[in-house]
Amino acid sequence: xxxxxxxxxxxxxxxxxxxxxxxxxxxxxxxxxxxxxxxxxxxxxxxxxxxxxxxxxxxxxxxxxxxxxxxxxxxxxxxxxxxxxxxxxxxxxxxxxxxxxxxxxxxxxxxxxxxxxxxxxxxxxxxxxxxxxxxxxxxxxxxxxxxxxxxxxxxxxxxxxxxxxxxxxxxxxxxxxxxxxxxxxxxxxxxxxxxxxxxxxxxxxxxxxxxxxxxxxxxxxxxxxxxxxxxxxxx
Amino acid sequence: xxxxxxxxxxxxxxxxxxxxxxxxxxxxxxxxxxxxxxxxxxxxxxxxxxxxxxxxxxxxxxxxxxxxxxxxxxxxxxxxxxxxxxxxxxxxxxxxxxxxxxxxxxxxxxxxxxxx
Amino acid sequence: xxxxxxxxxxxxxxxxxxxxxxxxxxxxxxxxxxxxxxxxxxxxxxxxxxxxxxxxxxxxxxxxxxxxxxxxxxxxxxxxxxxxxxxxxxxxxxxxxxxxxxxxxxxxxxxxxxxxxxxxxxxxxxxxxxxxxxxxxxxxxxxxxxxxxxxxxxxxxxxxxxxxxxxxxxxxxxxxxxxxxxxxxxxxxxxxxxxxxxxxxxxxxxxxxxxxxxxxxxxxxxxxxxxxxxxxxxxxxxxxxxxxxxxxxxxxxxxxxxxxxxxxxxxxxxxxxxxxxxxxxxxxxxxxxxxxxxxxxxxxxxxxxxxxxxxxxxxxxxxxxxxxxxxxxxxxxxxxxxxxxxxxxxxxxxxxxxxxxxxxxxxxxxxxxxxxxxxxxxxxxxxxxxxxxxxxxxxxxxxxxxxxxxxxxxxxxxxxxxxxxxxxxxxxxxxxxxxxxxxxxxxxxxxxxxxxxxxxxxxxxxxxxxxxxxxxxxxxxxxxxxxxxxxxxxxxxxxxxxxxxxxxxxxxxxxxxxxxxxxxxxxxxxxxxxxxxxxxxxxxx
Numbered sequence: 092x093x094x095x096x097x098x099x100x101x102x103x104x105x106x107x108x109x110x111x112x113x114x115x116x117x118x119x120x121x122x123x124x125x126x127x128x129x130x131x132x133x134x135x136x137x138x139x140x141x142x143x144x145x146x147x148x149x150x151x152x153x154x155x156x157x158x159x160x161x162x163x164x165x166x167x168x169x170x171x172x173x174x175x176x177x178x179x180x181x182x183x184x185x186x187x188x189x190x191x192x193x194x195x196x197x198x199x200x201x202x203x204x205x206x207x208x209x210x211x212x213x214x215x216x217x218x219x220x221x222x223x224x225x226x227x228x229x230x231x232x233x234x235x236x237x238x239x240x241x242x243x244x245x246x247x248x249x250x251x252x253x254x255x256x257x258x259x260x261x262x263x264x265x266x267x268x269x270x271x272x273x274x275x276x277x278x279x280x281x282x283x284x285x286x287x288x289x290x291x292x293x294x295x296x297x298x299x300x301x302x303x304x305x306x307x308x309x310x311x312x313x314x315x316x317x318x319x320x321x322x323x324x325x326x
Numbered sequence: 327x328x329x330x331x332x333x334x335x336x337x338x339x340x341x342x343x344x345x346x347x348x349x350x351x352x353x354x355x356x357x358x359x360x361x362x363x364x365x366x367x368x369x370x371x372x373x374x375x376x377x378x379x380x381x382x383x384x385x386x387x388x389x390x391x392x393x394x395x396x397x398x399x400x401x402x403x404x405x406x407x408x409x410x411x412x413x414x415x416x417x418x419x420x421x422x423x424x425x426x427x428x429x430x431x432x433x434x435x436x437x438x439x440x441x442x
Numbered sequence: 443x444x445x446x447x448x449x450x451x452x453x454x455x456x457x458x459x460x461x462x463x464x465x466x467x468x469x470x471x472x473x474x475x476x477x478x479x480x481x482x483x484x485x486x487x488x489x490x491x492x493x494x495x496x497x498x499x500x501x502x503x504x505x506x507x508x509x510x511x512x513x514x515x516x517x518x519x520x521x522x523x524x525x526x527x528x529x530x531x532x533x534x535x536x537x538x539x540x541x542x543x544x545x546x547x548x549x550x551x552x553x554x555x556x557x558x559x560x561x562x563x564x565x566x567x568x569x570x571x572x573x574x575x576x577x578x579x580x581x582x583x584x585x586x587x588x589x590x591x592x593x594x595x596x597x598x599x600x601x602x603x604x605x606x607x608x609x610x611x612x613x614x615x616x617x618x619x620x621x622x623x624x625x626x627x628x629x630x631x632x633x634x635x636x637x638x639x640x641x642x643x644x645x646x647x648x649x650x651x652x653x654x655x656x657x658x659x660x661x662x663x664x665x666x667x668x669x670x671x672x673x674x675x676x677x678x679x680x681x682x683x684x685x686x687x688x689x690x691x692x693x694x695x696x697x698x699x700x701x702x703x704x705x706x707x708x709x710x711x712x713x714x715x716x717x718x719x720x721x722x723x724x725x726x727x728x729x730x731x732x733x734x735x736x737x738x739x740x741x742x743x744x745x746x747x748x749x750x751x752x753x754x755x756x757x758x759x760x761x762x763x764x765x766x767x768x769x770x771x772x773x774x775x776x777x778x779x780x781x782x783x784x785x786x787x788x789x790x791x792x793x794x795x796x797x798x799x800x801x802x803x804x805x806x807x808x809x810x811x812x813x814x815x816x817x818x819x820x821x822x823x824x825x826x827x828x829x830x831x832x833x834x835x836x837x838x839x840x841x842x843x844x845x846x847x848x849x850x851x852x853x854x855x856x857x858x859x860x861x862x863x864x865x866x867x868x869x870x871x872x873x874x875x876x877x878x879x880x881x882x883x884x885x886x887x888x889x890x891x892x893x894x895x896x897x898x899x900x901x902x903x904x905x906x907x908x909x910x911x912x913x914x915x916x917x918x919x920x921x922x923x924x925x926x927x928x929x930x931x932x933x934x935x936x937x938x939x940x941x942x943x944x945x946x947x948x949x950x951x952x953x954x955x956x957x958x959x960x961x962x963x964x965x966x967x968x969x970x971x972x973x974x975x976x977x978x979x980x981x982x983x
Contacts, residue, residue, distance in 0.1 A: 113551035113628075115964070122406075123553045129409055132620045133416040134657045140420040141661030141691055145676055147424060148431055150689055156682075170369040174362060181358040184399045191348055208911040231672035250681040255674040259665070303399045307392045312367055314384035322375035408626060419654045422741060427690045430745065430757040 121293050128297045132304050137261075139308055142260050146315060149252045156246035158320035160236060160253035162226060164246070165219070169317035173309065174217045179208035180306045181301050190295040193288035198295070199279055206304065209268055216265055223254070230255045257275045257316055264312060267305050274298055347404045357398045364391050455955040456859065472557035476541035477856070478562050479532060484925075486528040486569060495918065498880075498911040506898035514897035515582035516598065520572075522585025527919035528569050530841055532625055533701060534706035535617055535652075536565070538848050539645045543621060545949035545956060546639050548630025548965040553623040561616035568610025571900060575606065575899030585694070585896060587686045589677035593669045604663040611656045613701070614738035618652025622647050630744070630948075639947045639971045642725060643730040644709025647737035651698045651705075655741070659695035662688065686751050693744035701835060703735055704804075707844025708775055711797045714851050715779050717945040719786025719796040722972035725778045732771035732778075739768040742929070750973055751819045756818055771906035776801060785847040786821050791943070792866035793822055799874045803839025803953030806834055810885065823896075826889025834881045846924065851927065858955040861931040864922060873920035879913025938967040946972045 114120040150157045187199035227235040228253040234242040244250050277294060281287070288294055368387040376383060397403040402410060456473045464472055497518045509517070540558065544551050552558050575581055581598035583591055592600050600809025625646050629638070665676050677688040684779045685900040723729055745753055745761030765947070779801055788794070806965040810832040813819050823829060854860055883906035888894075892903050899907065951963050 104498050107373050113549065113553075113555060115363035119627060123623050126408060126559075126626060127554060127619060127623045129412045130622055130653055132417075132621070133412060135417040135654055136420055137423070137654055137657035138661050140423055140664070141658050142689065143420075144355070144427055145425055145687065147685065149682070151428070151431060152684075153682060166369065166372075170365060173365050175367065177358065177361045180361075180395060180399055183355045185351070187349060188349065203437070219341060240847045244426060249675075252675050252682055255668065257671070257675065259668060263475065281431075300400055303395050306399075307395050310391045310395070313365075314372070314381075314388050318368065318380075318384050320380070321372040322380070323373075354617075361650075411684065415650075415654070419741070423658065424692060426742060426745075426757075427694070428762070430686075430690065430754045433754040433756040434752075436754070 101278070106309070117291075122292050124297060125300075128300050132300065134303060139263065142263070145198060146260070149197045149249075149256070150319075152239070153246055153249040154251065156244070156249035159238065159244035159246065160228075160239065160250040161244075161316060161319035162316050163226070163236065164257070164323065165222075166221060168215060168319055169313055170213055171304050175208050175212050175215070176306055176309050179205045180303055182208060183302045187292070187296050187299040188285045190282070190292035191289060195282065195285055196275050196287075197285060198282045202275055202282060202295075206272060206279070209272055209275070210244045213265060213268055213272070216261065220258075223258075228254050252293060253294065261311055261316070264305065264308050267308075271298070271302055271305060274301075283292075347401075347431055349398065349404065350399065352396055357394050361391055450955060451807070452953055454957060455953060456958045457955050459958045467557070468956050468969045470559060472540050472552050472555065472558055473856070473956065473958075474541075475555075475558050475562055476537050478537040479565070480560070481541065482566060482569065483529050483537060484525050487533075487921075490521055490524035490529055491918065493517050493919065494742055494914065495982050499523060500897050502903045502905075502911040504899050504904050506978075511897050512582060512597075515584070516580035519584050519598070519897055520576060521769065521917050523572060523581075523603060523607065526703075527610050527698070528565075528572060528791065529838060530616055530703040531610075532617070532811070533563060533703075533841070533845050534649030534710060534848060535621070535648055535702075536613075537643075537646075537846075538852060539617070539621060539706060541983055542949055543624060543642060543645060544628065545855075545952065545960055546642055546947055547628060547633055547946050548961060548967065549624065549628040550959050550961075550964075552620045553628055554620050557616050557676040558620055559614045561620070564616065565610055565613035567607050568613060569610060570603060571606025575602045578602075580868075585668045586692060587663075587666060587688075587691075588668070589666070589685045590679075592666060593677060600936050601667050602882060604667050608660050609659050610794070614652045615656045618649035618656075621649040622653065625649075627846055630965050636727070636797050637970050639707075640712040640726065641709040641947075643733050644705045644712070647733040648702050648705045650719045650734070650737045651740065655695045655698040655702075657700075658691060661970070662691040662695070665691070670722075677790075686748065688755060689748050689751055690744070690753075693747045697744040697747065698737070698740045698780055698831070701736055703841045704844075705736060707800065707841045707848075708733070708772075710781065710844045710848035710851070711777075713945075713947065714793045714797040714847055715782050717851075717943050717973050718789045718791055718797075719783045720789075720944065721782055721786035722946075722970070722974065723778060724781035725774075725792070726786075726970075726972075728774055729778050732774045734918075735771040736768065739764070739771070743768050743815075746815050746820070749817055750824050751765075752937065762817050764831070766812060769808060769812055769815075772804075776805055776808075792863060792870055793847045793851035793943075795867060795870040795874075795892045796843045796850065798872065800840055800843045802846065803835055803843065803874075803877070805833030807837075807840055809834065823888060825893055825909050826888035827884040827892045827894055829886035830894050831881045831888060834884070839877055843877075844872070845973070846870075849928070850924075850974065851943070852949075853931070855949055855956070856952050857932055858938050858953075859931045859935035860938050860942065861935055862927050865927040869923040869927075872899050872916060872923070876913050876915075876920045878908050880917050881913070883907070883909045883913075892920065943972075946974060 110117050111120060114123070180203040182201045186198055186205060189197040189201060216254050221228055224232070226237070227233050228250075234251055234254075236250040236254070238244055275298070278298060282295070340415075364387050368384055371383055372380060396413065402413060456471055466478065467477060469478075493890040496509075497514075500506070500514055500517070505647060506514065508514075540552070543549075546663040575598075578599060581596065581600055581603040583596050583598060583600060587600070587604070619660075625638075625642060628719065668674060669676045669678065670943070672682070677683045677685050679685065685753055711730060712723055743761055743765045745757055746765045749758050749762075756779075779797075814829060850861070850866055887903055887906050887910075890903065892899050940954050942954075943950070948965060948967070951965065
């Protein structure tokens with residue numbers, strides 16, 4: 092692939108960041124870094140997995156409470172936010188794509204778009220949290236779960252479990268996104284200096300893996316938290 | 327010292343799938359389109375009463391979406407066997423955690439004795 | 443194995459290449475990081491040991507007369523937390539693994555040297571959290587943090603301890619991650635998987651556990667902290683939660699964690715036994731695969747800690763059978779070690795004494811684990827001193843003996859000095875005697891019904907308790923003496939040759955201590971890890 096490095100300093104940056112002393116070849120280094128990131132993602136899978144376990148246990152025991160609480164989340168906000176996050180995954184994949192081709196301006200553009208879409212997601216999440224706070228659906232703080240008609244939720248005594256998992260899981264997810272946003276800023280700064288190109292774009296690629304992983308977590312959180320018993324059919 | 331004759335063996339130069347394979351943009355757009363469609367499918371299907379099958383359908387769709395992201399956005403389709411093995415281990419261990427713990431939850435009351 | 447004469451000992455090695463505190467605190471060299479960890483784990487070992495002394499002092503008399511029960515609860519909790527999370531889990535991997543794995547595979551360093559340094563800092567921060575908890579009065583829940591006591595009733599610093607362990611856990615994850623990538627991608631040319639030393643296989647299996655299991659204790663502690671802070675009901679029946687769920691999540695990690703503690707030790711023992719028998723390990727492939735089998739099977743037996751908790755009896759039956767199955771790969775190793783020694787040219791050096799002690803004591807510990815894995819016996823023995831004796835036999839008689847054996851075996855390589863063999867052999871014997879005197883009576887006490895975590899007991903148990911406490915003092919002496927002569931050897935010991943033991947693995951093919959880059963020229967490996975012929979056995983004076 093033809094290198095599109097415009098900035099000669101960028102080329103120097105690419106060379107400097109290349110081979111670390113304990114590796115024999117650049118290919119070995121890139122391969123090792125990629126595997127390292129995947130092993131890290133394994134730990135993240137297990138980390139989120141523990142909360143998925145608690146979710147499954149309590150959903151099994153309190154299906155009515157979980158259904159009632161889930162219906163108090165906004166289906167359309169959730170689906171739209173999911174769409175936003177998937178868009179950010181696309182822009183991230185494209186950012187990696189252009190990094191491998193050395194198209195400097197496009198790298199920066201798509202990283203910015205990813206950051207923007209991620210921020211929209213977080214903003215919407217923030218609004219949802221605020222909404223729950225106002226509606227007394229935060230466990231431990233004047234908790235009082237009520238449905239749209241104002242009646243107490245079915246099996247209200249166990250709804251705090253749902254909301255605790257809601258906040259725990261989406262909160263952990265959001266924390267990962269905030270950390271990701273910070274890293275994107277660093278990547279944007281370095282990309283704007285021409286640091287990435289066909290010779291070396293590993294940080295962008297590895298961050299892409301992280302970002303896609305965060306997306307995958309949400310792909311599971313959405314149905315589990317937002318889509319329980321949405322048909323409204325009598326049981 | 328030793329046992330090391332000058333032998334240029336290749337344990338380090340093993341072949342790793344297509345690490346440098348550049349995925350064409352159209353694949354990304356196709357996957358993106360599929361993900362969006364599946365998102366809205368799962369949203370609308372959730373409003374249909376399928377009884378106890380709702381969760382299985384929702385999870386099946388989620389697994390499809392996650393697979394698309396892993397295979398194409400994360401390049402697993404083009405990656406080395408080691409990378410594929412690592413992800414398989416993650417999925418397998420997660421299922422281990424969930425399934426084995428649930429066997430306790432599911433079988434606790436089988437004997438009809440409280441707490442057993 | 444041919445021992446060619448090396449040129450005279452190079453003046454520059456990793457210890458003196460650069461000087462000053464900053465060069466150590468900002469090092470990327472895996473060897474220096476191993477030594478930083480050695481200092482950390484040694485400190486925590488003696489701190490944890492201090493609590494053991496306090497426990498045994500209290501238990502010398504039947505009445506709870508030394509301290510009151512709340513304080514005693516803090517003693518055994520701090521002892522457990524420090525020994526498990528701050529000593530045993532990091533010990534061999536972070537000290538010996540870090541130092542030796544790149545050397546054994548002919549690499550210049552681990553795959554991610556900066557991450558390696560970060561793991562040490564993270565470990566120290568976690569340790570600092572625990573020290574802070576200690577300073578402010580400690581925690582009293584037991585190292586197992588069972589709910590609802592930990593969430594609702596304890597007056598100790600549960601959240602801070604949980605955070606400390608959470609942080610220290612990341613150190614473990616980073617170490618495991620580093621080793622996995624290193625072993626996969628940094629091997630020297632010609633070094634295929636089945637030419638690797640079995641120490642490396644052991645650490646690969648350990649790293650698998652660290653990566654797959656540690657995140658679970660992390661999320662468990664996270665939920666525990668949330669529960670204690672916000673009273674949500676994850677684990678509190680009053681809000682619909684399940685205390686047994688906590689136990690499931692806790693033990694999903696903590697059972698494999700015991701294999702994190704023992705597998706590296708087994709790797710050390712394999713290296714020692716083979717070197718001092720001058721014979722390649724019997725059944726190399728079996729040892730390699732059994733290490734991985736232990737790691738994998740170790741993840742599906744955790745319910746044996748929950749037999750009397752209210753867990754389903756059916757699940758209990760399955761966990762019981764699986765617990766018997768997981769003993770098989772360990773037993774295979776014991777046979778491999780003894781078969782290696784059979785008709786070998788055995789030299790009873792200090793590391794060999796530790797390794798042989800390991801085999802006997804680990805066997806006892808492992809077999810008593812099977813007693814506990816039996817559902818019926820477990821009802822009688824759970825929460826008694828039998829359990830304590832069992833796990834100390836494997837953790838102390840096993841893991842720590844392996845650690846000490848490894849420290850003595852590789853001391854010449856790490857520091858370039860030989861220690862005094864007379865003192866070291868004496869200490870090994872004192873440790874063995876002290877250990878058995880401390881813990882064997884505890885099997886009897888447990889069987890007779892003495893509960894664990896009690897600071898007072900019926901008078902008929904006193905004789906055995908006094909024997910145990912006496913043994914503990916002997917054991918303590920046995921641990922203190924090496925501290926003295928090993929440090930003494932750093933200044934006054936004779937210089938060590940590159941391969942004082944006549945060992946065959948790669949780390950002995952470079953100078954003692956090694957140069958910073960490990961090997962002047964990257965080695966190329968053309969044969970299996972352990973090649974000895976009878977003519978080439980080297981005898982050390």
